[in-house]
Amino acid sequence: MIFDVELETMPREELEALQLRRLQSLVSRAYHNVPFYRRKFDEAGILPADIRSLKDLARLPFTMKQDMRDHYPFGLFAVPKDNVVRIHASSGTTGKATVVGYTKRDVKNWARLMARCLMAAGATSLDTVHNAYGYGLFTGGLGAHYGAEELGATIVPISGGGTNRQVQLLRDFEPTVICCTPSYMLVLIEAAEQAGIDIRKLPLRIGIFGAEPWTDEMRREIEERAGLTAIDIYGLSEIMGPGVAISCHEAQCGLHMFEDHFLPEIIDPETGTPLPPGSTGELVLTTLTKEAQPLIRYRTRDITSLNYVPCKCGRTHVRMQRVTGRSDDMLIIRGVNVFPSQIETILLETEGTAPHYQLIVDRQGNLDTLEVRAEVNERFFTDEIKGLQRLEGKIRKSIKEFLGVSTKVTLVEPRSIERSVGKAQRIVDLRKKQ
Amino acid sequence: MKCEQISIFLENRAGRLSEVTRVLAESQINIRALSLADTSDFGILRLIVSNFEKAKQVLKDNGFTVGRTTVVAVEVPDQPGGLHNILALLSTHGVNVEYMYAFVQQSGKNAVMIFRFDRTDQAIEILTQGGLKIIPGDVLYTM
Numbered sequence: 001m002i003f004d005v006e007l008e009t010m011p012r013e014e015l016e017a018l019q020l021r022r023l024q025s026l027v028s029r030a031y032h033n034v035p036f037y038r039r040k041f042d043e044a045g046i047l048p049a050d051i052r053s054l055k056d057l058a059r060l061p062f063t064m065k066q067d068m069r070d071h072y073p074f075g076l077f078a079v080p081k082d083n084v085v086r087i088h089a090s091s092g093t094t095g096k097a098t099v100v101g102y103t104k105r106d107v108k109n110w111a112r113l114m115a116r117c118l119m120a121a122g123a124t125s126l127d128t129v130h131n132a133y134g135y136g137l138f139t140g141g142l143g144a145h146y147g148a149e150e151l152g153a154t155i156v157p158i159s160g161g162g163t164n165r166q167v168q169l170l171r172d173f174e175p176t177v178i179c180c181t182p183s184y185m186l187v188l189i190e191a192a193e194q195a196g197i198d199i200r201k202l203p204l205r206i207g208i209f210g211a212e213p214w215t216d217e218m219r220r221e222i223e224e225r226a227g228l229t230a231i232d233i234y235g236l237s238e239i240m241g242p243g244v245a246i247s248c249h250e251a252q253c254g255l256h257m258f259e260d261h262f263l264p265e266i267i268d269p270e271t272g273t274p275l276p277p278g279s280t281g282e283l284v285l286t287t288l289t290k291e292a293q294p295l296i297r298y299r300t301r302d303i304t305s306l307n308y309v310p311c312k313c314g315r316t317h318v319r320m321q322r323v324t325g326r327s328d329d330m331l332i333i334r335g336v337n338v339f340p341s342q343i344e345t346i347l348l349e350t351e352g353t354a355p356h357y358q359l360i361v362d363r364q365g366n367l368d369t370l371e372v373r374a375e376v377n378e379r380f381f382t383d384e385i386k387g388l389q390r391l392e393g394k395i396r397k398s399i400k401e402f403l404g405v406s407t408k409v410t411l412v413e414p415r416s417i418e419r420s421v422g423k424a425q426r427i428v429d430l431r432k433k434q
Numbered sequence: 435m436k437c438e439q440i441s442i443f444l445e446n447r448a449g450r451l452s453e454v455t456r457v458l459a460e461s462q463i464n465i466r467a468l469s470l471a472d473t474s475d476f477g478i479l480r481l482i483v484s485n486f487e488k489a490k491q492v493l494k495d496n497g498f499t500v501g502r503t504t505v506v507a508v509e510v511p512d513q514p515g516g517l518h519n520i521l522a523l524l525s526t527h528g529v530n531v532e533y534m535y536a537f538v539q540q541s542g543k544n545a546v547m548i549f550r551f552d553r554t555d556q557a558i559e560i561l562t563q564g565g566l567k568i569i570p571g572d573v574l575y576t577m
Contacts, residue, residue: 376443376499378499378500378501381441381443381499381500381501382501383439383441383478383480383501383503383550384478384532384533385471385473385478388443388473388476388478389473410475410476411443411475411476412445412476413443413444413445413497413498413499414497414499415497416445
């Protein structure tokens with residue numbers, strides 16, 4: 001079934017006409033209400049009236065994550081603060097989080113888009129949704145929550161963590177849909193097996209998994225061991241949160257991006273040049289309907305490709321391939337976005353370590369692990385074990401506090417980490433590649 | 435009355451310890467006493483050597499993280515209760531032992547222990563008043 005039949009199956013010509021109208025309105029709103037956009041447009045010598053076709057989009061300047069940080073916290077809002085009804089934020093060290101605001105209509109649109117996702121995954125108002133995405137500043141929990149309510153389904157807002165309790169409620173509340181990260185689903189499957197509960201025999205039939213990269217092998221494993229259909233969902237907090245794109249259960253081949261709200265492009269991450277349809281490159285998104293904080297040509301850094309071939313499910317919206325990588329050095333650890341620069345900031349603020357570090361990412365069992373190898377600073381070297389262990393604990397605590405991710409901190413000898421500016425030496429990712 | 439101890443940060447990886455002994459051997463430095471404290475990731479090697487300054491320099495030159503710690507060498511009567519009497523004395527005065535290890539050689543009929551105290555000066559005072567013999571650094575280095 002399709003939630004918004006008219007909009008989701010709109011013929012491409014009509015869809016593009018709608019996109020152009022919305023783009024023109026967006027550009028005008030951004031230009032007149034956000035000094036940042038006005039300055040950027042003026043520098044590029046472009047006026048809102050210059051946008052006459054969708055092709056003119058390429059004339060507009062990009063927006064970067066750094067722009068959001070530079071205008072922390074509310075500098076990119078396009079509406080008065082009174083009209084903002086919700087604020088989400090991504091992780092970041094002090095003062096560097098990326099903040100996203102929503103008007104009442106933004107929240108409503110988000111709920112409808114998430115409801116579209118649930119229905120594309122095969123859910124209806126008769127389903128019960130076990131939502132194990134974290135609730136809070138992170139967009140995952142509340143995003144899925146409002147969507148399930150909009151659909152009229154029953155929502156169990158369990159949030160993340162408390163694995164044994166999750167398993168118990170999967171058995172007792174008999175949800176038919178689960179939302180979480182794919183790696184956490186594997187943790188739940190194992191916990192259920194240990195508790196002697198056969199997830200395959202429970203009514204659970206649909207899993208909506210996102211917020212971290214995963215492989216086809218992982219999807220097959222989850223489907224087999226949990227006895228459900230595993231659906232890919234895509235979203236990012238800067239743009240909205242979960243619900244930007246989803247794979248339909250009919251085809252399970254690429255993720256439909258809701259083009260009446262988001263205008264996607266694929267560019268060459270090196271040159272910034274738009275690439276022809278079908279090419280693999282960096283995804284750039286423009287929010288066509290966002291009121292509180294519209295983003296124009298936002299560089300997601302996610303590497304993917306777009307497929308405009310019509311889908312058998314009847315939706316006309318373009319399908320993006322599952323994200324295969326990043327064009328920057330962002331790491332995704334158990335669903336949490338981590339930039340090496342954030343770790344560096346923490347190390348710099350911690351007395352006793354040098355700003356030389358190495359990040360080792362691995363997967364133990366089904367969970368990502370992050371090891372931070374930091375060089376001890378000679379000036380703070382103590383010959384007592386407890387002093388050094390206190391230092392390790394301090395770093396671990398700061399990282400957990402600021403980035404929300406647990407790490408193992410290992411102190412290493414000075415100068416033992418290679419002095420190179422390249423990111424290859426800084427990050428060692430041992431997780432199995434696709 | 436105090437002695438200088440060299441402390442070296444060591445990653446827990448094969449060959450690291452032998453690298454220290456190689457550097458010292460090549461510089462004709464004798465190890466008088468040693469202790470190794472370790473965790474799963476790293477260790478701290480503590481050494482009393484024949485030439486502190488030289489050892490520190492050559493280790494630094496070879497890229498090691500080296501620290502200087504002040505310790506106290508105490509003669510311990512080689513008989514039952516010898517060590518206990520020392521610790522009991524310190525304990526009544528509230529002096530804490532951070533760590534201790536044995537010296538490889540005897541001095542006369544007595545064993546020698548190396549102590550790291552939380553309050554070094556006070557510990558020396560208590561031990562001297564208690565009639566215990568403290569071995570000065572320059573004697574220790576060449577024993």
